[in-house]
Amino acid sequence: MNRRSFLATAGMTPFAMSSVGRTTEAESTPDQSPPYPLPNGYEPWLEIKKDALTWNVEQLSKNAGGKPVLAVLKDHAYGHGIVGVARHFESVDVVHGYAVVKIQSAIDLAESGVRKPIVLLGPTTDFELEYVVQHNIIPAVYTDRSDLLVKLAAKYNRPMKIHFYVDTGMGRVGVPYYQAMPVVEALAAHNEIVFDGTLTELTEDDDFDPEQIRRFNDLYEQANQKGIELGVRHAASSGGIFHVPVAHLDMVRPGISLYGCFPDDEAEKSRSIPLRTTFNFKTRVMYVKQIRQGDSLQYGRNYIAEKPTWIATLPVGHADGWPRQTANNCNVLINGRQYPVVATLSANHCLVELGDEKTAEMGDEVLLIGETEDQGLTAHAVASKTGVGVYTLLMHLNSWLPRRYI
Ligand SMILES: Cc1ncc(COP(=O)(O)O)c(C=O)c1O
Known part of the structure; x- marks a missing residue:
């Protein structure tokens, strides 16, 4: 929408806000284009590119020998909106199914009506395990919880699927591989418990990852010899897909690369899997003014105009997920031209130096992160100029930002 039509329709916004209120992502319908909780506002928003998500996941599967993908949707699907991404997938x-870490994310997904399997990688108390099972979510299990699982199987009159979590060297979650067989046997002693899958996590140390896979496969073999089927094996996150072919196993489990970002410098440099940008982060100019020579900007007054200068204020700040470090390091795109972010960034505001001329107006659209001809505003470019890293950049895009699935 251009500035003129934006300004013409923006007057309706307060009425829409008070009568509709703010819908949650689970309540809104991400496939409508656009599903505005707040129509036509100045506020920042995200445009999520469904075609790019499809392209990326298909490329990742292809590069893993056609293996199915357990799509990691943790941390609000790396900022892309968990329900919107899952509905698209x-x-x-x-896409075989979805992996999340937080129980609330798993519940949100289950309640959104998606039908593919949801695997909860995070921990559950006994109370939560029942809640999870009620919602048909598959829990990760790394202790002998057979008593409770058998009770729940009887109560809900169906087998209890689990993904068995093995630690092959990461040292944070999972039963250590050398202690795993007794736990496997204890769980497998009950017909009511079904090993839908078994997983491990790679340390992303190129020399050690193959040893982890050897340990993992060895456990699998030991179980097989005792007649125990451990289900679908999965280990490879994005790094494993790029660098460790032996880790592709039966299914792969990427996160960051689904969202068009490379897991490390080597993968980014080689671009051996051609990922596409999956989102634009945008806002609108909320105010434009010319300041005088000697006038200052923002807290701390670390910007003093050397001459009369046009300044645009954007209603986006670090609380939205636009990093503080963008000030004095990054540009934004307005009307086809890039301008520097100046002064300091505050929670809700960002200032842009237009220069000697008034080249932007209130209501003009601003691209903060996304695709440009020079690729200077991609997530990787912003992450590198600010030093925050792509994982942090994506995962800190605030969940309150409206997401429009295009
Ligand atoms: C267990 C597990 N698997 C897979 C992933 C996806 O990793 P990446 O985003 O590097 O692809 C994560 C992310 O942290 C994870 O914790």
């Missing part, structure tokens, strides 16, 4: 064949 429902119709993408290579």
Whole structure:
């Protein structure tokens, strides 16, 4: 929408806000284009590119020998909106299911009506385990919880699927591989418990990852010899897909690369898997003024105009997920031209130096992160100029930002 039509329709906004209120992502319908909780506002928003998500997941599967993908949707699907991404992946064949870490994310997904399997990688108390099972979510299990699982199987009159979590060297979650067999046997002693899958995490140390896979496969073999089927094996996150072919196993488990970002410098440099940008982070100019020579900007007054200068104020700040470090390091795109972010960034505001001329107006659209001809505003470019890293950049895009699935 251009500035003129934006300004013409923006007057309706307060009425829409008070009568509709703010819908949650689970309540809104991300496939409508656009699903505005707040129509036509100045506030920042995200445009999520569904075609790019499909392209990326298909490329990742192809590069892992056609293996199915357990799509990691943790941390609000790396900022892309957990329900919106899952609803889109429902119709993408290579996506087997979804992995999340927080129980609330798993519940939100289950309640959104998606039909593919949801695997909860995070911990559950006994109370939470029942809640999870009620919602048909598959829990990760790394202790002998057979008593409770058997009770729940009887109560809900169905087998209890689990993904068995093995620690092959990461040292944070999972039963250590050398202590795993007794736990496997204890769980497998009950017909009511079904090993839907078994997983481990790679340390992303190129020399050690193959040893982890050897340990993992060895456990699998030991179980097989005792007649125990451990289900679908999965280990490879994005780094494993790029660098460790032996880790592709039966299924792969990427996160960051689904969202168009490379897991490390080596993968970014080689671009051996051609990922596409999956989002634009945008806002609108909320105010434009010319300041005088000697006038200052923002807290701390670390910007003093050397001459009369046009300044645009944007209603976006570090609380939205636009990093503080963008000030004096990054540009934004307005009307086809890039301008520097200046002064200091505050929670809700950002200032842009337009220069000698008034080249922007209130209501003009601003691209903060996304694709430009020079690729200077991609997530990787912003992450590198600010020093925050792509994982942090994506995962800190605030969940309150409206997401428009295009
Ligand atoms: C267990 C597990 N698997 C897979 C992933 C996805 O990792 P990446 O985003 O590097 O692909 C994560 C992310 O932290 C994870 O914790």
